[in-house]
Amino acid sequence: MDDKTYLSIAYLGMIFGLAIWTWTVVSRSRNMEQRLEAMEQSLKVKSTDADSVAAIDSSEQS
């Protein structure tokens, strides 16, 4: 196989992989945010960013 063809295939594979990874991460983030907002609105629950594991551990230590 010609050097440049070989290189192009390798590059295309990496770009494709990177694009899929980026798309997956962004769409997962958007999906989760929309679903969370919808759930919180329908349940009339106030959103909070507190980390329950960190909160449990700090309350156990104190």
Next chain:
Amino acid sequence: MRVKANEAILASGFLGLMITLFLAFNWAPSVNINAFESPESQRIFYWHVPAAWAAFIAFAVLFVGSALWFFKRSSIGWKMHIAGSEAGLACGLMAVWSGCVWGAAEWGTPWDWEDWRLNTFGLLTLLALFLVLGRQSQPDGVETRDTFSTFGLYGFVLVPLTYVATRIWVIRHPGPVIAGEEGSSISSEMGLVLLIGAISFTTLIIGHILTSMEITKFEQRLERLQKELDGE
């Protein structure tokens, strides 16, 4: 549709990578055809080096995050740990894959089990794989976080070891082209394309780390909501 800051950062990083590729193929000078078995394959260097650089940034984020969780019980620290391991795995795999592609063309073998640089970097990528898969298979809790943070802390030892590997034990992997020995420098055009690649990969990895931290935040919000629904 609203575009968030992290998505804009990701998009600009991706655009930068495309520019890097265009310049690598069309503008960067070719290397000495007598010095290489496969001179054209050398152009993968403009992807391989920035990918490895971005992996080091991700591993540094993993280290800082692990330390923040382990010593300070910081919630942001744990988010950094997750984001750093995921980004480290992705960039590590890209550096390893591009290295194997070049090795196969230039050395006739994709991997050398006796080369320090290859093996320490491979171990780092495996560590990131272990952290990503391990975290997904375990319930989230203080003990789980402590265990994975310890791996994140001690695993970082491999970063300086990988960095100095080609300065101390040159076996198969080429020595450093920047800040290396005399005569190891690259031309200004090559340096410029490499710089654009490094900036693009850095931008992309920052975008990924921010997005990953946001996903962890959403997961924690979801967990809290579930607990509230369960009446805990």
